[in-house]
Amino acid sequence: MAAKPLQPLVLDSIGIYGLNRQSSPASLPPQWLTTANNVMLDEKGRVSTRKGIKQVTNNISSHATANTLIVKSLGEYRSATGATTLFAGAGANVYKINTGNTPYTLDVQSFSGGTTKTDGNWQFTNFNNQFYGVQAGNQPINYSGSAWLDLEDVGSYAKPANVTTFTPSCVLGAFGRLWVGNIGENRDVVYYSDLFIGQKFQGGSSGFLDLKNVWAGDEIVSINSFMNKIVIFGKNNIAVFDGPWDVNYAVTTSTFGLNEVIEGVGCVARDSIQLIGDDIVFLSSSGLRSLSRTMVQDKMPLTDLSLAIKDELRTNIVTGNMTSVKAQYDLSTGSYLLGFPSKNIVYVFDFKSQTPDGVPRITTWNFDTNKNPMSFLSTDTNLYIGGGAASYGGRVGIYDGYYDVEKVDVTAAYGSSSACTTAGHTWESGTSKCFQDIDNTYQADFKTVWLDFEQPGISKFLKRFLGIWSGGKNSNVTLNWYRDYSVVPTSANFTLDPTASGVSYLWGKSTSLYSTPAQAKAKYAPAFQPAEYKVSMSKAAKVVRLELIQTVSGFKSALQNITIWAKQGKIR
Numbered sequence: 001m002a003a004k005p006l007q008p009l010v011l012d013s014i015g016i017y018g019l020n021r022q023s024s025p026a027s028l029p030p031q032w033l034t035t036a037n038n039v040m041l042d043e044k045g046r047v048s049t050r051k052g053i054k055q056v057t058n059n060i061s062s063h064a065t066a067n068t069l070i071v072k073s074l075g076e077y078r079s080a081t082g083a084t085t086l087f088a089g090a091g092a093n094v095y096k097i098n099t100g101n102t103p104y105t106l107d108v109q110s111f112s113g114g115t116t117k118t119d120g121n122w123q124f125t126n127f128n129n130q131f132y133g134v135q136a137g138n139q140p141i142n143y144s145g146s147a148w149l150d151l152e153d154v155g156s157y158a159k160p161a162n163v164t165t166f167t168p169s170c171v172l173g174a175f176g177r178l179w180v181g182n183i184g185e186n187r188d189v190v191y192y193s194d195l196f197i198g199q200k201f202q203g204g205s206s207g208f209l210d211l212k213n214v215w216a217g218d219e220i221v222s223i224n225s226f227m228n229k230i231v232i233f234g235k236n237n238i239a240v241f242d243g244p245w246d247v248n249y250a251v252t253t254s255t256f257g258l259n260e261v262i263e264g265v266g267c268v269a270r271d272s273i274q275l276i277g278d279d280i281v282f283l284s285s286s287g288l289r290s291l292s293r294t295m296v297q298d299k300m301p302l303t304d305l306s307l308a309i310k311d312e313l314r315t316n317i318v319t320g321n322m323t324s325v326k327a328q329y330d331l332s333t334g335s336y337l338l339g340f341p342s343k344n345i346v347y348v349f350d351f352k353s354q355t356p357d358g359v360p361r362i363t364t365w366n367f368d369t370n371k372n373p374m375s376f377l378s379t380d381t382n383l384y385i386g387g388g389a390a391s392y393g394g395r396v397g398i399y400d401g402y403y404d405v406e407k408v409d410v411t412a413a414y415g416s417s418s419a420c421t422t423a424g425h426t427w428e429s430g431t432s433k434c435f436q437d438i439d440n441t442y443q444a445d446f447k448t449v450w451l452d453f454e455q456p457g458i459s460k461f462l463k464r465f466l467g468i469w470s471g472g473k474n475s476n477v478t479l480n481w482y483r484d485y486s487v488v489p490t491s492a493n494f495t496l497d498p499t500a501s502g503v504s505y506l507w508g509k510s511t512s513l514y515s516t517p518a519q520a521k522a523k524y525a526p527a528f529q530p531a532e533y534k535v536s537m538s539k540a541a542k543v544v545r546l547e548l549i550q551t552v553s554g555f556k557s558a559l560q561n562i563t564i565w566a567k568q569g570k571i572r
Contacts, residue, residue: 006463009453009564015047015446018350018361020308025545026485028449032308035447036363038552040333041350048558049444049472049550050348050365053373053385053397054405057097057104058428058435060090060394069093069393071386072324074377075124077131079145084379087131087143088386089120090394094133094141094148097384097396103407103426103435106394112153115139121323123270127173127198134180136169136323142199151199158202160191166201170270173198174225175244177206181232187219188212190232214239214261221267226280226291230256233267233282238294265294268317269325274336276329276351281305281336283325287313288338288349305349305359316343328376330383330399336360337376344372367442371404402554403439410436445549450485452543459569462537462544465492466565470530472496472557477533478549483541492535496550496557498528530560540569 011030019036020028028034033047042048060069073089086097088106094117095106111117115138122133122141131143132151140151151157152166159166160183168180168191178198181190188211194204211220211232218234225231228243241256265284267273272283280291287306306313321342328337334352339345346365355361367373375386383399397405407426411434414420420427420434427434453460465479475496480489544564550557 006565006567009451009460009566011448011451011562011564013045014448014559014562016041016045016361017355018308018363020449021312022308022310025449026543030449030451032449033446034449035445035547037366037446038442038444039363039446040335040348041353041361041363042558043352044558045353046470046558046560047446049402049552049556050363051399051556052401052404052440052442052552053367053371053387054400054403055103055387055395055397055407055437057106057396058407058409058431058433060095060106070120070374070388071394071396072120072374073122073124073133073135074375074384074386074396075122075131075133076377076379077124077143077145078126080129085143085145086377086379086384087124088375088396089122089133089135090386090388091120092117093120094122101428101430103428104396105428105430106396109148111141111148111150113150115150115152123169123171125171125173125178127178128176128196130198132171132173132178132198134168134171136182137167137184139167140171140180154199156197157199158206160201160206160208163191170220170222172223172225175230179223179230181220181223188215188234190220190223190230209239209241209256211239214258215263218266222270222273222282224273224275224280226275227278229259231280231291233273235268236264236266236285238262238266238291240295260295262294265289269322269327272325272327272338274327274329276336281327281329281349283317283327283338285314285317286310287317288336306347306362307357307359308355308362309347313347316340316345319343324374326373326375328378328383330376330378332378332383337365339373339376341372341374346373367404371406402552402556404442406438406440407435408438410434439554441551441553443549444552445547447547448545450543450545453564455568457542459540459542460544460564460566461540461569462564462566464565465535465537465546466563467533467535467548468530468560468562469496469498469533470558470560471498471528471555472550472552473498473528473555474553475555475557476551476553478547479535480547480549481537482545482547483539484543489547490537490539492537494533494535496531496533498531501527501529528555537564 015033017031020032069091071090077085088095094109098105133141169182172179178193190209194200194206215237222233230241232239240260267282269283287304324341326339336349338347348363349360351360370392373385377384414434417427425436
């Protein structure tokens with residue numbers, strides 16, 4: 001049979017289910033992707049580029065001797081009046097993120113007593129207008145709204161009876177008490193404070209929950225509140241205790257009855273636990289889980305939220321450093337971020353919509369090794385990301401714009417305020433230093449499954465690729481297409497160059513608030529019309545796999561659809 005006329009092979013919903021590395025690429029429908037790196041699934045379900053990380057602080061070297069300190073923890077203190085203060089843990093210090101300076105400064109905090117801090121991997125919590133921090137091997141710390149103290153220096157302090165070294169690794173403020181767990185000498189005991197007195201763990205109505213008879217040989221990883229219950233996560237088990245409230249939500253008791261024990265399922269990473277709506281999500285040895293589904297798993301057996309990457313995630317759990325794993329639910333994007341710093345990968349679970357299996361869609365973020373996210377914090381206004389490794393330590397950025405923006409100290413070239421500002425840079429008056437914003441591009445890429453266009457066994461003579469993108473001005477794109485299960489692609493390149501359909505600058509101005517062209521930061525960027533991009537293709541194939549590699553250089557882009565124009569040959 002002769003070749004048929006040129007026909008369009010249309011992919012309207014490419015990648016809308018997100019990443020799947022569990023199933024064979026040859027067996028999946030075209031809605032799945034096998035690579036989804038530095039992309040998000042936007043509000044319209046389109047594969048779009050992630051935002052960048054814009055550094056907002058100078059580095060710690062401005063206030064210390066080196067910039068090699070990794071920002072391992074971030075926390076937000078909220079006062080009774082609603083005022084907020086941000087803190088970062090790095091090295092042997094806690095730093096205040098001083099948002100009153102430009103750029104923000106990381107101001108080292110002093111403590112009473114001189115207790116040595118060994119690391120910056122704190123877990124912070126707010127309780128009764130106070131801010132607390134704990135980490136393994138360290139004494140708890142307290143911030144009153146004006147000063148930091150070692151907890152043992154706070155008035156009426158009393159550690160639990162029969163505890164020699166009070167160094168809990170997890171903390172929770174809930175039900176009118178401060179809760180701590182996993183003390184070196186008592187890894188299976190949770191201690192709770194006197195009512196509304198977070199430093200008093202002996203006397204009054206303070207007490208403890210001993211889990212030795214609840215689970216044998218396990219240790220506490222984290223303590224959380226959920227649906228008027230205290231949930232204690234061990235590595236291999238979960239214990240649920242009834243909360244102390246009566247029907248009028250008044251604290252009535254210091255006795256907490258055991259409600260349920262979930263055996264064989266626990267949490268392997270303290271900082272993976274996040275509250276999402278009326279549920280808790282956590283990382284278990286088998287993958288990402290929902291607590292509510294786990295508690296009713298007989299009626300709702302689907303408890304693994306990471307089915308599409310199950311084996312890869314399990315490998316990272318086994319071989320990775322679980323104490324460094326960080327997670328954050330970002331309300332602005334509806335995404336749960338799960339970072340494995342030791343593996344230089346962040347898994348992004350999109351809870352805005354689900355796959356047909358009823359689980360969140362997944363993509364990934366990857367960064368230059370030195371700029372790998374080490375901690376997260378979501379506030380009412382920003383998603384903060386703590387970075388740092390080796391030569392790029394001591395920095396905090398926000399998820400914003402479409403560059404990875406780095407602040408570089410250029411004081412040697414611009415040593416005065418006037419010279420610095422004239423050059424368009426930022427002068428930090430407190431340290432007499434000049435900082436330049438460097439806009440770094442980054443790569444976004446995705447790869448499809450093997451596509452037969454519902455015509456298996458039929459050769460397609462590939463003639464033309466047609467892609468429709470929204471946005472992405474000045475982005476260079478490489479198109480790779482693989483034929484019939486080959487690992488060697490044929491390639492072509494093109495540049496996204498859409499036409500502006502209007503300008504959406506803040507206040508209608510032509511420049512941004514930072515006195516630089518708005519296009520440079522893309523925060524108040526022009527709006528672009530969707531544009532078509534055509535690429536000539538060649539050779540025949542029964543199945544085709546597409547890979548698109550894009551340089552993100554200031555603007556968001558989103559893929560609308562793809563059409564492959566081909567001629568069909570004979571059936572073989």
